[in-house]
Amino acid sequence: MTPEEFAERIKAKFEGVEIKITENKLPHPRxxxxxDVDRDRFKDVVKFLKELDPTAQFSIIIADDRGDxxxxxxxxxxxxxxxxSLSVVIGTACPKDDPVLPTITDIFPSTLPYEREVQEFLGxxxxxxxxxxxLFLPDDFPEGIxxxxxxxxxxxxxxxxxxxYGRKSK
Amino acid sequence: xxxxxxxxxxxxxxxxxxxxxxxxxxxxTLDGERIINVDVKLGYNLRGVEWIGLRRNYIHxxxxxxxxxxxxxxxxxHTYARAVEEMAGIEVPERAEYIRVIVGExxxxxxxxxNLGVVAHxxxxxxxLHLSWxxxxxxxxxxxxxxxxxxxxxxxxxxxxxxxITEKHRRAILDMIYYYRQEVMPKIEEIFLYDPTVExxxxxxxxxxxxxxxxxxxxxxxxRGSGITKDVRYNExxxxxxxxxxxxxxxxxFTGVIKGDVFDRMVVRVGELWQSMEIIERALDQMPEGxxxxxxxxxxxxxxxxxxxxxxxxxxxxxxxxxxxxxxxEPGRDGPAKWKMREPTFPNLFAVARALVGEQLADVxxxxxxxxxxxxxxxxxxxxxxxxxxxKVLTEVDLLKESIKKTKEINPNIKAxxxxxxxxxx
Numbered sequence: 001m002t003p004e005e006f007a008e009r010i011k012a013k014f015e016g017v018e019i020k021i022t023e024n025k026l027p028h029p030r031x032x033x034x035x036d037v038d039r040d041r042f043k044d045v046v047k048f049l050k051e052l053d054p055t056a057q058f059s060i061i062i063a064d065d066r067g068d069x070x071x072x073x074x075x076x077x078x079x080x081x082x083x084x085s086l087s088v089v090i091g092t093a094c095p096k097d098d099p100v101l102p103t104i105t106d107i108f109p110s111t112l113p114y115e116r117e118v119q120e121f122l123g124x125x126x127x128x129x130x131x132x133x134x135l136f137l138p139d140d141f142p143e144g145i146x147x148x149x150x151x152x153x154x155x156x157x158x159x160x161x162x163x164x165y166g167r168k169s170k
Numbered sequence: 171x172x173x174x175x176x177x178x179x180x181x182x183x184x185x186x187x188x189x190x191x192x193x194x195x196x197x198x199t200l201d202g203e204r205i206i207n208v209d210v211k212l213g214y215n216l217r218g219v220e221w222i223g224l225r226r227n228y229i230h231x232x233x234x235x236x237x238x239x240x241x242x243x244x245x246x247x248h249t250y251a252r253a254v255e256e257m258a259g260i261e262v263p264e265r266a267e268y269i270r271v272i273v274g275e276x277x278x279x280x281x282x283x284x285n286l287g288v289v290a291h292x293x294x295x296x297x298x299l300h301l302s303w304x305x306x307x308x309x310x311x312x313x314x315x316x317x318x319x320x321x322x323x324x325x326x327x328x329x330x331x332x333x334x335i336t337e338k339h340r341r342a343i344l345d346m347i348y349y350y351r352q353e354v355m356p357k358i359e360e361i362f363l364y365d366p367t368v369e370x371x372x373x374x375x376x377x378x379x380x381x382x383x384x385x386x387x388x389x390x391x392x393x394r395g396s397g398i399t400k401d402v403r404y405n406e407x408x409x410x411x412x413x414x415x416x417x418x419x420x421x422x423x424f425t426g427v428i429k430g431d432v433f434d435r436m437v438v439r440v441g442e443l444w445q446s447m448e449i450i451e452r453a454l455d456q457m458p459e460g461x462x463x464x465x466x467x468x469x470x471x472x473x474x475x476x477x478x479x480x481x482x483x484x485x486x487x488x489x490x491x492x493x494x495x496x497x498x499x500e501p502g503r504d505g506p507a508k509w510k511m512r513e514p515t516f517p518n519l520f521a522v523a524r525a526l527v528g529e530q531l532a533d534v535x536x537x538x539x540x541x542x543x544x545x546x547x548x549x550x551x552x553x554x555x556x557x558x559x560x561x562k563v564l565t566e567v568d569l570l571k572e573s574i575k576k577t578k579e580i581n582p583n584i585k586a587x588x589x590x591x592x593x594x595x596x
Contacts, residue, residue, distance in 0.1 A: 022256075022480075024255070024256040024259070024482070025255070025256075025259055025260065025261040025262075026262075026267075026407075026408070026409055027264065027267060027409060027410055027413075028407040028408075028409075028410075028412055030406060030407060030408075032483060034481075055384050057384070057387045057400065058387045059387070059485075059492065059494050059512060060494050060496070060510070060512040062496045062508070062510045063510075064498070064508045064510075073496075075483065075494065075496075077400075077405065077492075080399075080400045080405045081399065083404070083405070084405060084406075084407055085405040085406070087406070087483070087485070089483070108387075109385050109386065110385065110386045110387040110517055110520070110521075112520075113210075113516065113517075113520055114512075134213075135210075135211070135212055135213065136212050136213035136216055137213060137216070138213065147218065147221060148220060148221060155221070
């Protein structure tokens, strides 16, 4: 399946979904498909991916603080058995005052550790996540602080925090 | 009458444990000797590289990315450079692509030799550890010869590479390949393909079936050992790799069967050693003349990237599997607005934790070693080496002196005098 065909399939099934196809300048140019979907239909799109290719490989969640909303982009590699694969990025967003996204661990079980990571670092709550414990941060890390947020709930730069080699403050 | 008393015992392996090279914690629930649950806890070496990256510019991050991991340091800054190039639409000269291939494959050789030793060590075959690490010194010397450092060779620059491969490098690399083909590979094949003791220990231990590997998105040799023909260099048509005939290596070509056990993962690594050497030879033959950087001066990169907008993804097959970096730019910023990476050990750890269920406790060290875990990447942390000799702990200054001495031995023409930066204490 070519990227254009894939975009057509998504467009036919889900109306009003933003799709763009980018291409880089490698000797063998590589196309990527970027899909943007609201959070209500996000899970349906993911289910559709699984129908298209049951062996799709999940790679990463890129969660980002964009001012008044939090975005999450998911990357899949599809049709890897047939040589050149399809690189699909599906993005969704949630407002900061209601940071809830649906979990997709029931469709792709490998997303669980990534969702746990996003949950502790950016404070996106995953609805129905089977294992909401912390993964990277220590268990006694204060609640309500999300290290990768850019607003006041993030961590602040501490100058020379007791580091023996730190430069003397000016 | 159906009531059966079960004695479940929880054993923590880690964060600091003799069987583990780096801090990570596995909480293992046991029924007798049989494992019934494995829980993974990470973050004992969390450095917050993403957070630091928000406060650096595009060029600084190249060197920060490299220091995420001491073994796949080329992979990280290569993938990051690819992400930035895709974001800004920079075209890389073809010669630079070939140099990236050569250094990347040299790194794969050293990483796989290291892992062969670690797995042999975890089954108590320490002779192999010492011999394979001795063989690894050769490729480390070549990497030092090309890049100036044993690790952190700083080869990549956005839009090209920083160091050229000249005729003398080419000769040294061909010498190294000859040495490996003649002296090292026959012994390694003897041990990891035909030795009955190794086979008895590694066969059928910690089987990751194909279904589990797909479900948990296992990467790299861990996935290919289970028969998944997935390789980013091949699937992504990355750089000039398609011209060099790269194909996913599965154990079927060597042993005829795919079982997905520890043995198969080691067979894949042995096969990739052969493949890497072939790729290097072909790349050296096909490498065209030309420039190695898209921008002659580094400040031009910052100037161009300051105006860039958009997002890019870089993917690369690191020695352990798919490595992926993401960069998003905002115009007017000289650093990325978002930089995110994912390392192959992260999904592999959870795949192997799932595969350990039902196995024996004694298989844990070898199972964990068999995915070649690089926790430093996963937690994005520093690996610390303490080197004691003659009852004296080497300090940072001593180590710097020693490494300068070694570099001068290899290349007496180097004039630069590296200095220690950032410190006030000594």
